[in-house]
Amino acid sequence: xxxxxxxxxxxxxxxxxxxxxxxxxxxxxxxxxxxxxxxxxxxxxxxxxxxxxxxxxxxxxxxxxxxxxxxxxxxxxxxxxxxxxxxxxxxxxxxxxxxxxxxxxxxxxxxxxxxxxxxxxxxxxxxxxxxxxxxxxxxxxxxxxxxxxxxxxxxxxxxxxxxxxxxxxxxxxxxxxxxxxxxxxxxxxxxxxxxxxxxxxxxxxxxxxxxxxxxxxxxxxxxxxxxxxxxxxxxxxxxxxxxxxx
Numbered sequence: 513x514x515x516x517x518x519x520x521x522x523x524x525x526x527x528x529x530x531x532x533x534x535x536x537x538x539x540x541x542x543x544x545x546x547x548x549x550x551x552x553x554x555x556x557x558x559x560x561x562x563x564x565x566x567x568x569x570x571x572x573x574x575x576x577x578x579x580x581x582x583x584x585x586x587x588x589x590x591x592x593x594x595x596x597x598x599x600x601x602x603x604x605x606x607x608x609x610x611x612x613x614x615x616x617x618x619x620x621x622x623x624x625x626x627x628x629x630x631x632x633x634x635x636x637x638x639x640x641x642x643x644x645x646x647x648x649x650x651x652x653x654x655x656x657x658x659x660x661x662x663x664x665x666x667x668x669x670x671x672x673x674x675x676x677x678x679x680x681x682x683x684x685x686x687x688x689x690x691x692x693x694x695x696x697x698x699x700x701x702x703x704x705x706x707x708x709x710x711x712x713x714x715x716x717x718x719x720x721x722x723x724x725x726x727x728x729x730x731x732x733x734x735x736x737x738x739x740x741x742x743x744x745x746x747x748x749x750x751x752x753x754x755x756x757x758x
Contacts, residue, residue: 519549521594523625523670525616527606527644528558529584530707534717535675536629537591537700538693538745544592545696551595551623553616554584555644561604563709580709587703595623606640608647613654616647620655625670628652629747632677632685641677648672649750673747676720687746690728693721697743721745 522543526532532540532552540550557563557580559573566576581598588596597619601612608616620628630648631641654660655667677683693700700721704714724744732738 519547521623521625522548522550523553523620523623523628524550525553525555525628525630525644525648527555527631527638527640528562528603529554529556529580530558530562530587530710530713531631531641533587533591533700533703533707534713535631535677536673536745536747537587537703538696538721538743539629539675539691539747540593541591541696541699541703542691542693544594549594549623550592551597551619551625552588552593553597553599553619555599555608556601556603556606556640557581557584557598558603560602561638561640565711566709576709583707583709586706590699590703590706592699603640606643613647613651616651617654617660620651620667621661621664624665624667627671627673629673629675632674632683632748634684635677636682637679645674669751671753672750674750676724676746685748687724687727687748689747689749690724690731691745691747692725692728692741692743693745694725694742697721700743 524532524536524540543550557577559576559580563576563580566579585596599612601608631645633642633645635641652672658666674685677685704717721743724746725741728741728744729738
């Protein structure tokens with residue numbers, strides 16, 4: 513990219529501290545290596561509902577929050593995140609008031625992302641996740657409105673990709689996009705290993721990436737099979753794509 517060009521931008525909205533790592537860490541790292549500025553908005557640290565190991569170790573709430581914040585920062589650094597915005601709103605349940613939503617709208621307008629990513633629209637196992645995407649869709653809509661804070665640069669129409677939930681069969685999540693993350697897998701794995709509070713997920717999401725690589729290969733070259741791929745991530749797009757050719 514020439515020095516005088518503004519880097520393209522993307523925005524990932526994560527309900528909890530580790531969600532952006534498991535579900536789209538590869539996409540973040542890959543785009544960062546391509547010169548994109550990827551911002552991650554972390555709405556909570558998952559301190560109450562996604563830090564069981566720390567609670568079993570007898571940590572206090574303040575200690576859990578501090579540990580999870582440090583983990584998120586270390587993971588973001590490993591992935592090459594341009595900006596990590598921690599809202600620190602608490603979890604289980606995660607709730608955003610009007611001011612919190614406007615803060616997210618402001619962030620979207622500041623970043624002006626070419627694409628956004630968040631959770632599946634339905635998650636009966638973790639309503640913080642589906643609630644986040646409901647809020648993201650609302651914030652995206654407001655950020656596009658000319659009558660909201662006139663004079664600010666309005667948002668265009670970035671795609672919202674829904675990254676993979678934990679139990680896809682129960683979430684109504686259907687991937688239509690597979691991204692080869694093999695070149696940056698080591699960075700994603702390093703980010704996962706920064707999440708010491710959820711060690712049990714390291715190998716699980718390694719297996720997920722390997723399975724999606726199989727799907728990438730299957731779909732990248734017709735019945736004959738496509739190019740080789742070892743690790744991939746799947747996404748479901750919310751909005752139609754506009755193309756000039758198939």
